[in-house]
Amino acid sequence: MKSEVTIIMDSNSENEMFARIAIAAFITPLNPTIEELNDIKTAVSEAITNAIIHGYADKSGKIFLTCKIIGREVVIKIEDNGIGIDDIKKAMEPLYTSKPDMERSGIGFTVMETFMDKIFVESKKNFGTTIVMSKNLIAS
């Protein structure tokens, strides 16, 4: 099976739920396990939240969400045109947060890394951030 969908959404926090439910619905034909579905929904939620509160720092902007199915592999790309990440390595450290006053747990990237098989982060200051992550679903 090969299939792809792209969603362009505003960086409103209301859209976090829409994003993860849309992706969950899109991959439903693959019959993922409840665990796989939950892992993917959580990873999407983390990436979208990052784009909203870090990328756009609560200002309005567009988030580009693409999901591709190749066989039983799910590849998800989340792209923003926000402020970018200064130091990706530091941002990905467990418990690191650039916004300690906002009650961020600092484990967003750790969750994405743990719940997905692969994650790739690219960022350019003042141009934005792209996260690509993938997961192979077990045979149904």
Next chain:
Amino acid sequence: MQINSAGKDLIVKIDGDIDHHVSSQIKEKVEREFEFSNAENIIFDFSNVNFMDSSGIGMIIGRYKMLQKTGGKIYIANVKPQLESIIEISGLRKIINFIDKI
């Protein structure tokens, strides 16, 4: 979300997903209710929570820090199995009491 006082406990029953959007609403409401109540502890009832991401973890840790000042405790009740992995990664069990019944 329903918030009720029961003696020294403020019981917060959450319905639905806990993400960044919902976390800020919970934070605001719980802080306000806690201030006006005589409660010392907060019990989160998770029986209707099917999803939580790291924003929810941040919100819980925030309430933990808030109660630390007055010596109160945070309890989380009725956690569904699908929340186990995020709770495990966060290390939340080291500081929060998980219970099966309220």
